[in-house]
Amino acid sequence: MDIMGDRTLPALLKEKVDIHPEKLFIAFEDVEGNQTTKAYREFYEEVLKLGNALLDLNIKPGDHVTLHLPNNIEFLTTWFALAHIGAIMVPTNILSSADEMHYVINHSESVLLITEEEHVEKFLQMTGELPTIQHIILTRFKNQSTTLLNYDHLIAKASTDSSRFPEVRAQDVVGMLYTSGTTSKPKGVQVTNANYIFTGELMSKCIVATEDDRMFIVLPLFHGNAQYYSSMPALVVGGSIALTEKFSASRYFKQAKSLGATVGSLFAAPIRMILAKDYDANDKDNPIRLVLFAQSIAEHQIQEFEEKFDLKLLQLYGMTETVGIPLINPLNGIRKNLSIGRPSIGYEVKLIDENGDEVPNGAVGQIAVKGVPGRTIMKQYFKNEEATRQTLQNGWLLTGDNARIGEDGYFYFVDRVKDMIKRSGENVAAQEVESVLTQHLAVYETAVIGVPDDMRDEAIKAFVILNKGMRVTQEELIQFCKVRLAKFKVPDSIEFVEEFPRTPVGKIQKHILRNSYSIK
Template identity: 60%
Template sequence: MWVYTKKGNIAKSFEEEYLDKFTDISNRSSKLKNILLTRCTNKQYENICLDYLIEEADGEIPHIPLKGEDVVSILYTSGTTSKPKGCLITHSNYLFTGEAVSKSLCFTPEDRALIVLPLFHGNGQYYMFMPALTVGASVAITERFSASQYFKQAKRMRATIGSLFAAPIRMILNQSYDEGDKENLLRTIIYAQSVTPDQLYEFEQKFNVSLLQLYGMTETVAPPLMNPLYGKKDNMSIGKPIISAEVKLVDDSGAEVPVNKPGQIIVKGIPGRTIMKGYFKNEKATRETIRNGWLYTGDNATRTDKDYFYFVDRQKDMIKRAGENIAAIEVENAIMQHPDVYEAAVVGIPDSIRDEAIKAYVILKEGRGTTEDVLIEHCRELLAAFKVPDSIEFVNDFPRTSVGKIQKHLLKKFSKGNLLSN
């Protein structure tokens, strides 16, 4: 954990095995003034051991004046389509997201949130920790995500609410099924990103828990869109606006688009209160993202007359092929309907004639086998001709972020044979 002081100095806490590394950094950095060790039992380091210092502290609470708009953390975007940017998050931001999510999920003091994703990420902070803290619920935190142990940990810790991404959901489904995992106390698991209808059904049936898809970004703080906890849900959608959110879809000129027409998702908000304060040392990106009280997400969606939003794709993830705009996620979903496919990622690669060609990277299920021609024919049966991939490469894994999201900007850099290929 990095902590910035009022004077701009930095304290870093870490484990003993990294001591030499950060000692060297502190010798070369005028900003890094303090080093603290966590999980340290070595008496040699008592003067910098966090546990020891806490034990020896006198308990007096220093008076530190705080304001709601003060920045308390810098959370970095996931970096799936471009270089990560630091989002400035304030005290008010955290209080707002705690209130908004706790009300949307009906958190109570009896609930226990299960956090298996890194706490430097907005998911664990925004959607699990702050709502629990807001209502006085408890939190169970694991060392790391384990697909084989997820439900066993949930049972042992008596967790009632969880949060995952699509990749961890697929990883859990890929494990050998234990009938005992069905006997858990989880009442709902919120998740984000694309999961097929078959995967949704299998997950809910196997583990006796309701899944709720939502939509949010590090910049939006609270998720502006979520499937309702009670009543009709549609997990093929990214949900409806939560009680505190105002969401619109707009075209390139900023005009609101009609029902069932794609447009960019924009979220109304107050910087430093209901949306991020801005990007760290990046005023240009802040001005481009927050305009006239609206946060421009860069994501495209459609909306029905019932106010359900359906994700189309990130603007940076749209493939432009011979004058047609193609959503990579639509092609990915078609590929993943094939019984041999575990996961797919689709990108546009330069094409001298058609602007971009469609390239698919595919991970097969363990023990399964198929060919490029078979999958392309499979896509022809499900997609318009101009959306069918030009080529498919089979790989062992994708470049991913710390929470399992696919880094597509890195995929585009790889040529055939350079990407963890079989």
């Protein structure tokens, strides 16, 4: 038996409730600064009530339920309520456009949508195009509606009796996280009970978490980061969660102090945003001992952040598909935060060439992670056997990211095999942006790349060839994209060109575009 055994999320939560019934589990601050707390028992009872309410709505084991929510307590409650009845959470980005949500809901065949009044209009405009959706529930909803269900009303009428809950198993899928790929359509990553428990066990041991720790979640809960690296280790050790509705660079440490947070998790871009704000010396007096981060930042920024706020930074590497973090810097060893660390507990990591052969130390190769599908790595992609076969090969998960191993044994990130852009912590598939741009009548062909950006990791730059005789401005094309793409996917700049550098078979050579941009 491995470390997960046959445990499930419902069993793990019940265990912690039995041990810490009155202990604070969640401290939440909304966008207006109002704070709400939930003890373990209080949270658990609401989970049971929501589980019963969902059963009353005929939600069955294996059903997909789309969560289109900002960070709030209801998000966490719904996640665990669905796990209790064997249903599957499909968390989505509230910035996603109607077109993007149309695809996710229909691809996932979701039977229920849970969102908020602020975001519901884009769904109401296409209800006839979402044939599987049976109900829409609104959280934090203060008005009356004849067609939409009120989360609070459902909870108020429901029972805490769990006797009619179905049996759930460790290998059951409980989450499906859509992640952008090199194609224009995102893929649904299936995550099991065992997956979530594994990453909680792994992370808690890597950061030496205890029941006195309070994980600080400011990144969106729909991301694997907040679920894998913060929520799960808190629950595994019987700790607690400090949750904010939105990230605020100027208030990050003030919120941490107010909510009692001890361990944070950020991307490189938010760290740079915090450093760009006027420094308040009072922020050095904060309870945070450690901030996990992903994506590279400059050495001087690492040093400045640690000194100004009296904490440790710890760079790691993971992705939605790996579930846990296969690479991380050692907390109690030599932290080389310009690297992505060394292999962590429960994983084997190697670098391979195009033929699948391991490359020697110092050479660049694709990161491959050895794991067990549905336990230490994702189970599979939903309704996408070909993508699953390409990613999971002979017990190894191929990440699509290139790295090299230094003489010190640490892994150093090089670039992405996949044509991806990392903008402020969000993955953007270049082809997705290209497919939208080419929908414009004036556009003949386009190539989209990521270019270095001091604040957002990468900015999105599009090169466009126009149809003969057609004219359009950069501003008009950007506005065209704003209507069809989430805000973080919209190009920052557009350059009109006459031709693209190409291979002999006509493929656009994006590396030449990147090089030409970097020397300007």
